[in-house]
Amino acid sequence: xxxxxxxxxxxxxxxxxxxxxxxxxxxxxxxxxxxxxxxxxxxxxxxxxxxxxxxxxxxxxxxxxxxxxxxxxxxxxxxxxxxxxxxxxxxxxxxxxxxxxxxxxxxxxxxx
Amino acid sequence: xxxxxxxxxxxxxxxxxxxxxxxxxxxxxxxxxxxxxxxxxxxxxxxxxxxxxxxxxxxxxxxxxxxxxxxxxxxxxxxxxxxxxxxxxxxxxxxxxxxxxxxxxxxxxxxxxxx
Numbered sequence: 001x002x003x004x005x006x007x008x009x010x011x012x013x014x015x016x017x018x019x020x021x022x023x024x025x026x027x028x029x030x031x032x033x034x035x036x037x038x039x040x041x042x043x044x045x046x047x048x049x050x051x052x053x054x055x056x057x058x059x060x061x062x063x064x065x066x067x068x069x070x071x072x073x074x075x076x077x078x079x080x081x082x083x084x085x086x087x088x089x090x091x092x093x094x095x096x097x098x099x100x101x102x103x104x105x106x107x108x109x110x111x112x
Numbered sequence: 113x114x115x116x117x118x119x120x121x122x123x124x125x126x127x128x129x130x131x132x133x134x135x136x137x138x139x140x141x142x143x144x145x146x147x148x149x150x151x152x153x154x155x156x157x158x159x160x161x162x163x164x165x166x167x168x169x170x171x172x173x174x175x176x177x178x179x180x181x182x183x184x185x186x187x188x189x190x191x192x193x194x195x196x197x198x199x200x201x202x203x204x205x206x207x208x209x210x211x212x213x214x215x216x217x218x219x220x221x222x223x224x225x226x227x
Contacts (some may be wrong), residue, residue, distance in 0.1 A: 036218075043116070043202055043218035044155075089155065098145045098206055098216060099168050102155035 002027045006090050006103030013080055013110050021075040021106045023064075023090035031094035033057075033066050033073040038087045038105070047075075047088070080110045114138065116205050116219035124225045130191040133222045137184050137205030143167075144186035145216065146178060149200040158201075161186050162208055190224075198226045 007022040025031065032051045036044040048057030053068035062077045073090060090103040117136040125131050137144050146158040157170040161180035178188040184205075190197055200223050204216040 041220065043220045044204075044216075045218070046215055091155075098143055098160050098204070098208065098214075099157050099170075100147075100155075100216070101157070104154045 002031070002092060002094055002101045004090050004092055004101055004103035007106055008104070010107035010109060013108070015082055015110055015112050016079045017110075019075070019077040019080045019084075019108070021088055021090075021108070023073045023075065023103060025071050025073065025090075025092050027071075027092055027094045027101075029094045031092040033064070034091045034093075034100065035062070035064055035073070035075050036089040036091060036102075038089065040086075044089065080108075082110045082112050084108060085110045116203055116217050118201075118203050118219035118222050120222060121220070122223045122225075124227060125193050126227050127193055127195060129193050130189065131193060131224060132187050132189045133201055133203075133224070135186045135188075135203030135205075135219060137186070137203075138217055141205035141207055141217070142184055143206045143208035144180055144184065145204045145206075146186070146188050147202045147204065148172075149202055149221070150198070155202070158188065193226045195226050197224065199224060 003026045005024050034049045035047040037047045038044050048059040050057040050066035056065045064073050064075045087105045089105045091100045119134045143162045145160040149155045160168045164180045175191045180186045200221040202221045204218045206216050
């Protein structure tokens, strides 16, 4: 079945540091790939998405590129802020558009 | 525009009881999906409802059920609660209009504790 493997956390960075959170996947067909973010006490918010190979999703300074050859969708940001502290989830859908398979989540803490 | 509303926010039950959680989607959204979030298993898909019909179901026992009303509001029910059912239950709504850039909007969840 489909699965998503995410870099284990927690990750602690200083403000303005470079962020990478690794995500690899296993899926049949050609899934769409997503990064969701969950702030404390809140539900998930879509951060970015990519629907086909070599697509780059970007939002709020975060970027991720759909790499079919390595089955990866790593999240990057050049300069993190304290406000980026949250849990980040990599996800895919390869069947129904509304049935997502999530990774285990990566807790990010950014220190001032 | 109001977001996805889930009630109640917190719930405490004892083993063997049953519970009903409610989700009001964003106005105009026709699909409602439910997810269970636990520290051990992470986020897992429960089921999806569209036009009052269950369209997809995850790998959960029959104790977990749901329904959708004509106004797209949805409820999920868990019967004969077990300690392992303690989790954050998230609801997500979407337009379900077939667009390739379809987006899920999540509520803040209902935190269920089973004692």
